[in-house]
Structure formats: structure tokens, C-alpha cells
Amino acid sequence: MSILLDATTRLVVQGMTGSQGSFHTRLMREAGTRVVAGVTPGRAGASVAGLEDVPVFNTVAEATQETGANAACIFVPAAFAADAILEGVAAGLDVIVCLTEGIPVLDMLRVMPRVRASGSHLIGPNCPGITTPADGVKVGVMPWAVHSPGHAGVVSRSGTLTYEVVQHLTDLGAGQTTTVGIGGDPIIGTRFIDVLSMFEADPETHGVVLLGEIGGDDEERAATYIQERMTKPVTSFIAGKTAPPERRMGHAGAIVSGTSGSATAKESALRAAGVLVGETPEHAARLLVDRLR
Amino acid sequence: MKVHECDAREIFRRHGLPVPDWRVASTADDAAQAASAFEWPVVIKAQVLAGGRGKAGGVKLADSPAEAAAAATQILGLNIGSEPVRRVLVAPAVDIARELYLGVVIDRTAQSLVLMASAEGGVDIEEVAATNPSAILRVNVDPVVGLPDWEARQLGFALGLTGAQVRQFVGIAQGLVEAFVDVDASLAEVNPLVVDDAGDLQAIDAKLNIDDNALGRQPDIEQLRDPHEESEAERRARAAGLSYIKLDGTIGCMVNGAGLAMATMDVIKHYGGEPANFLDVGGGAGVEKITTAFELILEDPNVRAVLVNIFAGITRADDVAAGVIAARERLTQEVPLVVRVAGTREAEALELLDCAGIGAERSMDSAAALVVEAAR
Numbered sequence: 001m002s003i004l005l006d007a008t009t010r011l012v013v014q015g016m017t018g019s020q021g022s023f024h025t026r027l028m029r030e031a032g033t034r035v036v037a038g039v040t041p042g043r044a045g046a047s048v049a050g051l052e053d054v055p056v057f058n059t060v061a062e063a064t065q066e067t068g069a070n071a072a073c074i075f076v077p078a079a080f081a082a083d084a085i086l087e088g089v090a091a092g093l094d095v096i097v098c099l100t101e102g103i104p105v106l107d108m109l110r111v112m113p114r115v116r117a118s119g120s121h122l123i124g125p126n127c128p129g130i131t132t133p134a135d136g137v138k139v140g141v142m143p144w145a146v147h148s149p150g151h152a153g154v155v156s157r158s159g160t161l162t163y164e165v166v167q168h169l170t171d172l173g174a175g176q177t178t179t180v181g182i183g184g185d186p187i188i189g190t191r192f193i194d195v196l197s198m199f200e201a202d203p204e205t206h207g208v209v210l211l212g213e214i215g216g217d218d219e220e221r222a223a224t225y226i227q228e229r230m231t232k233p234v235t236s237f238i239a240g241k242t243a244p245p246e247r248r249m250g251h252a253g254a255i256v257s258g259t260s261g262s263a264t265a266k267e268s269a270l271r272a273a274g275v276l277v278g279e280t281p282e283h284a285a286r287l288l289v290d291r292l293r
Numbered sequence: 294m295k296v297h298e299c300d301a302r303e304i305f306r307r308h309g310l311p312v313p314d315w316r317v318a319s320t321a322d323d324a325a326q327a328a329s330a331f332e333w334p335v336v337i338k339a340q341v342l343a344g345g346r347g348k349a350g351g352v353k354l355a356d357s358p359a360e361a362a363a364a365a366t367q368i369l370g371l372n373i374g375s376e377p378v379r380r381v382l383v384a385p386a387v388d389i390a391r392e393l394y395l396g397v398v399i400d401r402t403a404q405s406l407v408l409m410a411s412a413e414g415g416v417d418i419e420e421v422a423a424t425n426p427s428a429i430l431r432v433n434v435d436p437v438v439g440l441p442d443w444e445a446r447q448l449g450f451a452l453g454l455t456g457a458q459v460r461q462f463v464g465i466a467q468g469l470v471e472a473f474v475d476v477d478a479s480l481a482e483v484n485p486l487v488v489d490d491a492g493d494l495q496a497i498d499a500k501l502n503i504d505d506n507a508l509g510r511q512p513d514i515e516q517l518r519d520p521h522e523e524s525e526a527e528r529r530a531r532a533a534g535l536s537y538i539k540l541d542g543t544i545g546c547m548v549n550g551a552g553l554a555m556a557t558m559d560v561i562k563h564y565g566g567e568p569a570n571f572l573d574v575g576g577g578a579g580v581e582k583i584t585t586a587f588e589l590i591l592e593d594p595n596v597r598a599v600l601v602n603i604f605a606g607i608t609r610a611d612d613v614a615a616g617v618i619a620a621r622e623r624l625t626q627e628v629p630l631v632v633r634v635a636g637t638r639e640a641e642a643l644e645l646l647d648c649a650g651i652g653a654e655r656s657m658d659s660a661a662a663l664v665v666e667a668a669r
Contacts, residue, residue, distance in 0.1 A: 128607075157552060186399060282657065
């Protein structure tokens with residue numbers, strides 16, 4: 001089993017006719033994802049090179065009605081991405097993965113009450129997506145080749161750091177149930193605790209690697225959750241120990257403000273909750289593999 | 294992006310905040326002349342983006358044109374943070390009966406705005422938060438609904454305001470929230486919000502930071518950018534689509550993705566080195582971008598070795614390898630280079646690098662250990 005996505009996932013790609021959208025839709029299909037529709041307003045009926053058999057619709061509602069899509073992947077520029085999320089929510093999709101980087105924070109604040117009131121899981125924005133290796137489902141831009149099926153769950157605020165750790169897990173013989181990139185923005189749809197609770201409930205997942213970074217207090221909240229509710233082992237790496245304060249480190253959400261959001265504070269909160277914290281990403285992967293033996 | 298006090302005052306005033314008049318001057322003579330337009334005494338304040346300017350001697354009172362000129366001369370000669378003072382703000386000094394704090398920020402946990410108010414204004418609010426957190430009152434605000442009258446009123450009463458002051462406070466709090474939403478701020482702050490001798494509220498300071506992601510739809514605010522806020526290198530990086538922050542170490546880093554870039558710095562430190570910079574080349578890094586990245590890294594005289602760490606997902610590793618090879622040919626400087634590539638089109642990348650005589654590491658740990666050795 002896996003979380004969020006499985007063999008029943010039928011994907012609609014919002015923004016499939018763009019260059020990034022079409023390139024990554026082809027890669028998602030190569031991984032095994034069932035891409036059933038594309039949506040680009042005003043481009044209904046368009047044919048996309050290499051994706052001629054995927055129908056393009058004007059609206060997500062039409063795409064859902066015609067193809068039975070139940071999940072969306074959003075490749076839409078930042079200025080229109082919040083609207084694309086609302087459209088997916090209105091269509092009643094189970095999972096909406098928004099990869100877009102650079103969405104204004106106020107747009108996300110306006111969108112989130114609607115998302116929270118709906119039955120949709122929003123992943124991201126500013127995230128690499130989700131993979132479930134055993135089912136051959138990838139929604140996002142992760143390099144598929146690093147994945148392998150198994151019993152480790154991975155949840156991360158960063159894209160490339162996730163690939164790094166997934167590669168190590170695979171090299172060490174520990175495959176993954178699901179990997180989830182929750183995104184590097186300050187306001188995101190699904191947070192560490194949400195994903196941890198799904199992994200805790202998933203019988204196939206035996207342990208979790210949590211990849212955090214400076215900024216906010218989601219890691220601290222995750223630590224409390226792990227201590228109070230989790231029975232499965234969790235290991236972690238927190239990026240940004242060497243980051244200077246008050247500087248935004250690439251991700252909009254990665255900033256140490258005053259005394260809050262430092263890597264050290266996050267590490268000690270996690271350690272206090274029984275989480276094994278690695279010195280390097282590879283170390284965090286090793287620690288989990290050792291615990292799962 | 295940070296906005297200067299004088300510009301933030303203008304924006305706050307547009308949203309109905311009672312901000313006393315002010316002038317801006319860049320020489321002592323101009324400051325003295327500006328001061329003469331007001332009643333004495335006046336306050337002269339450094340216009341810098343760094344915090345802590347009061348403690349740094351950047352705020353002074355003056356009782357005459359001569360004193361104003363002298364104070365301005367002193368302040369204009371200061372460096373606050375690492376920032377030279379280029380302009381001062383001159384305003385009539387207010388007789389202060391009480392100092393309050395009022396600010397709006399993003400509440401990441403509640404996923405809303407939060408209005409914070411405190412009766413302990415005029416001091417560093419971070420310090421109040423650390424030593425006496427119950428002294429800060431918090432109200433979550435939905436940006437779509439705005440701040441309701443009753444909630445603003447309740448906050449005003451809780452701060453110990455009475456009668457007409459509460460009515461003034463409601464307008465100020467609502468105005469600050471409106472200003473925040475209007476300009477896509479990430480922080481809007483009045484510290485202190487004072488009660489003057491006559492019992493009226495006045496906003497005598499203004500602090501405003503803007504959400505960088507929203508600058509594209511805030512052209513008027515983009516105009517207010519202080520070109521000195523970022524270094525020349527940081528400005529060039531931003532123009533090239535790179536995220537670059539200079540640090541004090543000796544190992545230059547070029548990485549794709551913010552999380553991996555931070556992790557790379559941490560792993561360098563773990564192996565006993567010191568990173569010279571944070572540099573995220575982002576997705577889809579071509580030859581031009583990588584050349585610019587190399588230039589930025591090598592312009593730093595402290596750099597003794599460079600680590601390129603790419604885990605390709607959305608990026609293609611062979612594109613990066615081609616970029617590294619081309620960039621190296623264009624560069625005149627010889628510096629030890631350690632390259633690690635993995636992910637999408639890794640085999641092709643390794644072959645390209647091998648043909649160009651550049652050895653490549655497969656793991657981040659071994660690459661970091663090697664570059665630390667090379668920088669010794």
C-alpha cells in the first residue's frame with residue numbers, strides 16, 4: 001500500500017500544453033502514471049507532441065467528467081496557480097499537486113480556507129510532487145530512476161534533497177512506499193503532521209525519513225506529534241545549520257527570524273521526541289535503514 | 294524586499310494612519326533647513342534598512358538649526374549594520390505619554406494574517422516575545438474579511454485605551470491590515486505607536502517588508518527598492534535567475550535546489566570546511582547561468598576551491614556538465630574544482646566530464662570531503 005496515490009490514480013495535468021508541462025507529463029507516463037487528461041483554458045482539443053492520446057480540455061470540470069480524473073498536477077505560472085488550485089478543489093479532486101514556485105503568500109492565504117473546507121489534499125505549492133514506486137505512480141518532477149518499492153516513507157520540504165535521500169535509501173536496499181515533497185513555501189496545503197499521520201496509518205510503511213529545513217515551526221510540531229502518536233521509527237536531517245539569520249535561503253519559507261526557525265532548535269525538538277537526527281542526508285538514510293533491519 | 298521608513302510612512306498615511314509630517318535630507322544643511330519647517334525640538338533618524346538603529350546612535354533629538362546640522366552630520370557618518378547612512382528623516386518630536394506596539398505578519402501555523410499588539414512598545418518586540426510573551430496580544434485576521442471593528446475595539450480596550458483613543462486605534466489597526474494586503478507585505482509594523490501628551494495616537498515609526506513573490510504585481514513598490522539593499526553580486530545573481538548569498542568561508546558552492554544547497558553547506562562544515570556562499574542555480578541550468586554562477590563564486594577572493602553538487606530532476610545533468618565544461622574554458626582563474634552529478638541523464642553527464650578531464654564524484658559526502666581537502 002501507499003499513501004495519497006495508488007494504482008487507481010487517474011491524473012489530469014493543468015498546464016499540460018506548456019513546455020515544462022508536456023516534458024514532465026511524458027516522464028510521468030514513462031514512470032507508469034495514468035495521465036488521462038490535460039487542461040489549458042482555450043486549448044480544448046489541442047494535440048501535444050508525444051501525448052497525442054491524452055485529450056486536452058478547457059476546464060478541469062470537463063476533464064473530470066469525461067475521463068474520471070481524481071488527481072491533478074499543476075504546471076501553471078505563479079500568477080495563475082492559486083486559481084488553478086481553486087479549480088481543482090471545485091472539481092472535487094482527491095489530490096492536487098501544485099509544483100509552481102513563486103506564488104504570492106497572500107494568494108495562498110486566500111485559497112487555503114477553501115482547500116481546508118474541501119475533501120481535497122493539496123500538496124505544495126513549490127514542491128517536487130509525490131511518488132509511489134510499487135504502483136508505478138509519479139505525480140511531479142522527481143527522477144524516477146532513484147526510486148524503488150519498499151517500506152520507507154519519505155516526507156520533505158525540499159526537492160533535490162529528497163532525491164538525494166531516496167537515492168541513498170535505494171542504494172542501501174530500502175525501497176519506499178511513498179515519497180512526498182510538501183514544498184518550500186511558508187503556506188502549504190499539507191504539512192509534516194498530515195503526512196506523518198498517513199504513514200503511521202499505512203501498514204506497508206515501516207519507518208519514515210523526515211527532511212526539514214530552517215524557517216517556521218512545522219518540524220517542532222512534527223516532533224510533538226511523533227512523541228505523542230507515532231509508533232514507527234522516524235529519522236531526520238535538517239538543512240540550514242550554516243545558514244545566516246534573517247536571510248531567505250532560496251525557498252520563500254527558509255528563513256531564520258530572530259530566535260525562531262533555527263536548525264538547532266528543530267534538531268533538539270526532534271531528538272527529544274526520539275527521532276534519530278543525521279549529520280548528513282546520507283546519515284539520516286542510514287539511520288533509518290539500520291532501524292528497519 | 295525591505296522598504297525604507299520614509300516610503301513606509303507614505304504608504305501607511307495613505308491608509309489613514311496618523312503619521313506626523315516629515316522631510317528627508319541627504320546633507321546636514323538640508324537637514325537643518327528641513328528642521329526649521331517644524332516646531333522645535335525635532336527628531337533626526339537614519340534611513341537604513343537594518344534594524345537596531347536607535348542603539349547604533351542613528352536617532353537624535355535637536356533643538357536648533359545648529360544642533361540639527363550637527364546631529365545629521367554625525368548620523369550621516371555612521372555605518373549601521375554594514376550599511377552607510379545615506380539619508381536622514383527629519384520630523385517634529387512628539388511628547389510621548391505611552392508607547393505601544395502594533396504589527397502585522399503572516400502566521401504560518403494558522404495560515405492567516407496575525408495582528409500583534411503590545412502595551413510594551415518602543416522596544417525590540419522579539420525581546421518582549423522572548424521574555425514576556427503574554428504581553429503580546431494576537432488576533433488572527435482573514436485577509437479576505439479584514440479586521441472587524443469589534444475585534445479591533447476589543448484589542449484597543451485590552452491595551453488600556455479609552456474613549457476617543459479606542460476609535461482612533463480601530464482606524465489605525467484596520468488601516469495597517471489594509472496596507473499590508475494592499476502592497477503584498479510580509480511585515481507591517483508601527484513601533485512605537487504613541488499616545489501623545491494630548492492623548493492622541495500617533496504612528497511615529499513605520500516598518501514594511503514586501504513578499505518578494507508578489508513584486509511582479511506591485512510595480513509601484515518595486516520602484517522603492519533600494520539598490521544598496523543587495524550587493525552587486527546578489528543583484529547580478531537575481532538578474533540571472535540565481536539565488537546567491539555570500540558567506541565568510543573558503544569553499545564556493547554551486548548547487549541545484551535550495552534544500553540541497555543548504556545541506557551541501559552543512560556537509561562541507563561537517564567535514565571541517567567553511568562554505569563561501571549559498572548558491573542555488575535552480576531548475577533548468579544552462580551554460581549562461583552556470584558561467585554567471587562561476588563568475589560570482591570566483592570573484593570572492595576568499596574562495597580556494599569550488600564544489601558543484603547537482604542532483605538532476607527537473608534539470609538535466611548532461612546540460613549542467615556541458616555548462617561546467619564551457620564555463621571552465623571561459624574562465625582564466627585556476628581553482629580546484631570538485632563536481633558531483635547525479636539523477637536525470639547522469640551517465641551522459643559523467644561521460645562528458647570524463648572527456649573534458651574533469652573527475653566526478655558520485656556521492657555528496659565524498660565530494661564534500663574532497664573539496665575540504667582541496668581548500669586547505
